[in-house]
Amino acid sequence: MQQFRKIDKIQIAQINKYNVIRCLMREGPINRAAIAKRLGLSIPTVMFITETLLKSTFIRSIGKGVSSGGKPPEMLEIVPERFFYIGLDIGRTMIRAVAVNAVSRQVACVEEPTNNPAPEKKFVDRIAGIILKIAGQLKTENNRILGASIAMPGLIEKETGVVLFSPDFGWNNIPLQEWLTAKIPFPVLLENANRALALNEVFLMGGENSHTTFAVNLGYGIGAALVIGEDLYTGASGTSGEIGHITALPQGPVCHCGNRGCLEAVASGAAIAAQGKSVLESQGPGSRKASKIRELAAGDPEKVDAALVFRARELGDKEAARIVNSAAEHIGIGLSMAINVLDPDRLVLCGGLMRNGPFFLEKIKASIETHRMRQAGRAVIISTGRGGEYSTANGACRVLSNSLWRNRQLPV
Numbered sequence: 001m002q003q004f005r006k007i008d009k010i011q012i013a014q015i016n017k018y019n020v021i022r023c024l025m026r027e028g029p030i031n032r033a034a035i036a037k038r039l040g041l042s043i044p045t046v047m048f049i050t051e052t053l054l055k056s057t058f059i060r061s062i063g064k065g066v067s068s069g070g071k072p073p074e075m076l077e078i079v080p081e082r083f084f085y086i087g088l089d090i091g092r093t094m095i096r097a098v099a100v101n102a103v104s105r106q107v108a109c110v111e112e113p114t115n116n117p118a119p120e121k122k123f124v125d126r127i128a129g130i131i132l133k134i135a136g137q138l139k140t141e142n143n144r145i146l147g148a149s150i151a152m153p154g155l156i157e158k159e160t161g162v163v164l165f166s167p168d169f170g171w172n173n174i175p176l177q178e179w180l181t182a183k184i185p186f187p188v189l190l191e192n193a194n195r196a197l198a199l200n201e202v203f204l205m206g207g208e209n210s211h212t213t214f215a216v217n218l219g220y221g222i223g224a225a226l227v228i229g230e231d232l233y234t235g236a237s238g239t240s241g242e243i244g245h246i247t248a249l250p251q252g253p254v255c256h257c258g259n260r261g262c263l264e265a266v267a268s269g270a271a272i273a274a275q276g277k278s279v280l281e282s283q284g285p286g287s288r289k290a291s292k293i294r295e296l297a298a299g300d301p302e303k304v305d306a307a308l309v310f311r312a313r314e315l316g317d318k319e320a321a322r323i324v325n326s327a328a329e330h331i332g333i334g335l336s337m338a339i340n341v342l343d344p345d346r347l348v349l350c351g352g353l354m355r356n357g358p359f360f361l362e363k364i365k366a367s368i369e370t371h372r373m374r375q376a377g378r379a380v381i382i383s384t385g386r387g388g389e390y391s392t393a394n395g396a397c398r399v400l401s402n403s404l405w406r407n408r409q410l411p412v
């Protein structure tokens with residue numbers, strides 16, 4: 001039989017306090033009567049909670065608002081610099097870090113090329129250096145920084161902070177959280193990059209409570225995350241979202257996960273670049289019909305990345321168009337499977353590949369339309385991500401903030 005949990009008065013008071021804070025974060029500046037109405041609380045309860053928050057300098061008064069008949073009400077808001085989160089997006093090509101304040105606004109950012117992630121310990125020293133650099137930019141006490149949240153590709157064991165397997169980095173069982181904790185003066189949290197990105201996109205789109213969002217990261221690799229309301233669906237063993245490793249071509253190229261023909265091996269940024277390189281290499285330097293890929297890369301296969309193949313397509317190169325169209329077709333097939341299985345109401349396409357012009361989205365949509373089951377996913381709205389290059393780093397901050405909220409560990 002299901003156990004019912006008893007909630008005592010202290011817990012109710014705590015829940016009410018957190019709801020008031022959430023209301024101030026989302027709708028502030030706001031007056032006490034409006035908070036009471038919004039949350040269905042009594043005015044004395046809201047008065048009591050806001051007095052406590054004012055005393056702890058978590059919130060502040062910004063003066064009188066507009067009267068709706070009686071005395072003009074006092075407007076309250078969260079003090080933005082009361083605390084901060086640091087978020088890192090450790091990608092295969094770039095490391096991006098941000099600091100976000102108490103009202104979820106990005107207040108600092110740093111980026112640098114990832115370069116060689118080996119040896120691991122030396123690389124982790126670099127990561128710690130980036131965290132300390134961005135913390136220094138905040139010019140605040142360390143106890144106001146609630147933590148550093150790291151988003152990276154691969155399978156992460158969140159409870160222990162271990163990177164179980166990251167094919168992009170060639171890492172197995174790296175205790176990243178432990179190594180970083182020894183080097184920086186605030187808590188460290190780890191999450192998969194696709195999940196961090198998904199949380200940020202859901203936040204930017206609003207309406208967190210009423211949607212099921214499937215967010216896909218189409219970049220150097222391909223990954224995804226399912227967000228139900230505001231909660232990440234992680235799966236029984238924490239590995240959900242690996243859409244990049246569904247089989248697209250059973251006899252296709254070997255994927256770095258060890259399988260053959262994964263979606264990531266045929267349609268990711270890395271796969272598009274690899275196909276572009278082989279086009280270049282198949283044509284000799286003096287080839288009369290040299291492709292635009294060879295021209296743009298000045299004959300150097302190392303210069304071929306996905307963006308270059310997209311540029312060659314724009315210039316009318318047929319081989320580049322074939323590569324890009326094939327990627328869109330396969331991505332569309334993968335997403336139509338996800339739609340058939342999940343029936344989400346929002347499908348958000350993010351990542352570097354989506355920054356190559358609206359035609360790519362249209363190609364993917366056309367492929368989805370061709371391959372999804374006729375009556376499946378009738379409600380799904382497909383859009384591109386809104387968060388830009390720092391979306392995953394901001395998402396890492398949201399992972400941390402959600403965790404502190406859930407465990408009621410905010411410093412209030």
Ligand SMILES: [Zn+2]
Nearest residue numbers: 245255257262
């Ligand atoms: Zn794979």
